[in-house]
Amino acid sequence: MFGTIVKRILQGILVLVLVVIITFVVLRLIPGDPARQMASDGSAQAVEEIRAEMGLDKPIYVQLFEYIPKLLTGQLGWSYFQKAPVFDVIVNTAPFTYALLFSAMILGVIMGLIFGIIAAVKAHTWVDRTLSAIAVVFQSMPTYWVATMLILIVSVQWGLLPAVGYKSPKYLILPAFVVSIPIFTAVLRNVRQNVMDGLSQEFSRAARARGISHITILFKYAFRNSLIPFITQIGGQVGVSLGTCVLIESVFSLPGMGMQILNAVLRRDYNLVQGLILILAATFVLINAIIDISYSYLDPRIRKAQGGL
Numbered sequence: 316m317f318g319t320i321v322k323r324i325l326q327g328i329l330v331l332v333l334v335v336i337i338t339f340v341v342l343r344l345i346p347g348d349p350a351r352q353m354a355s356d357g358s359a360q361a362v363e364e365i366r367a368e369m370g371l372d373k374p375i376y377v378q379l380f381e382y383i384p385k386l387l388t389g390q391l392g393w394s395y396f397q398k399a400p401v402f403d404v405i406v407n408t409a410p411f412t413y414a415l416l417f418s419a420m421i422l423g424v425i426m427g428l429i430f431g432i433i434a435a436v437k438a439h440t441w442v443d444r445t446l447s448a449i450a451v452v453f454q455s456m457p458t459y460w461v462a463t464m465l466i467l468i469v470s471v472q473w474g475l476l477p478a479v480g481y482k483s484p485k486y487l488i489l490p491a492f493v494v495s496i497p498i499f500t501a502v503l504r505n506v507r508q509n510v511m512d513g514l515s516q517e518f519s520r521a522a523r524a525r526g527i528s529h530i531t532i533l534f535k536y537a538f539r540n541s542l543i544p545f546i547t548q549i550g551g552q553v554g555v556s557l558g559t560c561v562l563i564e565s566v567f568s569l570p571g572m573g574m575q576i577l578n579a580v581l582r583r584d585y586n587l588v589q590g591l592i593l594i595l596a597a598t599f600v601l602i603n604a605i606i607d608i609s610y611s612y613l614d615p616r617i618r619k620a621q622g623g624l
Contacts, residue, residue: 323607327600334596335589339382342585343375349583353395369395382589391593392586396579401590404575409594411571415487415560416553419494423556424549426495427502434503435510436533446503454500458559462493462566479568490567494559498552505548506541513537543610550606554599 350365366372370381385392391401434446469489470478477486513519514537522532564573572591579587 320608323604327604330600331596338589338592339379342588347583352582391590394584394587396582396584401586405590405594408570408572408575411569412560415490416556418487418491419556422491423495423498424502426499428506431503431506432510434507438511450500450503453496458493459562459566462563465489481569490563493563494556501548501552505545509541509544510537513540546606550603553602557595
């Protein structure tokens with residue numbers, strides 16, 4: 316078990332190192348010069364002085380070798396456009412993104428679980444076909460289009476919820492619902508298929524023959540047997556949802572990390588983009604590492620294979 320944890324930690328560190336290197340290099344290869352944006356009306360000499368101050372006059376590999384030691388000591392750099400340390404910008408914006416992410420995850424998982432189990436129990440009936448059709452329709456709709464339609468209908472026409480900005484938790488309801496839609500559809504289809512498979516297995520039929528109640532068979536046997544693919548699905552949805560949050564925050568003008576990434580990329584604020592992407596990648600790696608480690612607790616066969624008790 317300890318070996319598994321160490322392995323996951325090392326894999327996570329390797330992923331983060333690759334994220335840092337790729338982000339660092341790609342940002343400097345795309346067109347655009349942050350020094351020119353900061354001194355748009357300045358002379359060529361002024362631009363060069365700013366580039367030297369930012370360290371952009373050096374080769375990319377030299378900039379990278381200077382950046383990594385600072386990163387290892389917790390220094391994420393300075394945001395020249397925000398005129399603040401990158402760490403402070405992240406601290407001020409991360410709560411909005413994580414509140415949106417976890418609200419959407421909870422909403423999407425609960426709805427997907429409920430309707431996925433209903434679809435499995437009512438397999439091949441009009442209930443199952445209706446829920447499956449709804450999942451396909453929701454999955455095919457672009458999230459930015461759904462967000463725009465909800466703003467026009469719920470906020471503008473009906474006046475039920477605020478459309479943009481953030482002043483209270485109420486402002487997160489519409490964005491969280493939009494981000495939860497892909498989670499809901501993925502979880503519904505995953506739970507439906509795996510619970511249906513569980514109900515058709517020999518152990519479920521044997522339990523039914525012994526007179527065990529249908530509810531017990533459903534949750535203790537069929538659903539429990541599908542926990543690992545269900546949790547794996549959730550882990551995959553974390554990465555998808557993080558990307559969706561970046562888009563949806565720009566649509567709803569939420570002051571989270573998504574809006575910061577968008578503005579930072581447009582301004583070529585290299586340090587801020589690198590810091591924000593690193594934090595988002597670390598979130599994804601951490602959650603998936605926890606999920607991987609949890610497998611050994613959910614399935615005794617995996618724990619035995621890993622040498623656990």
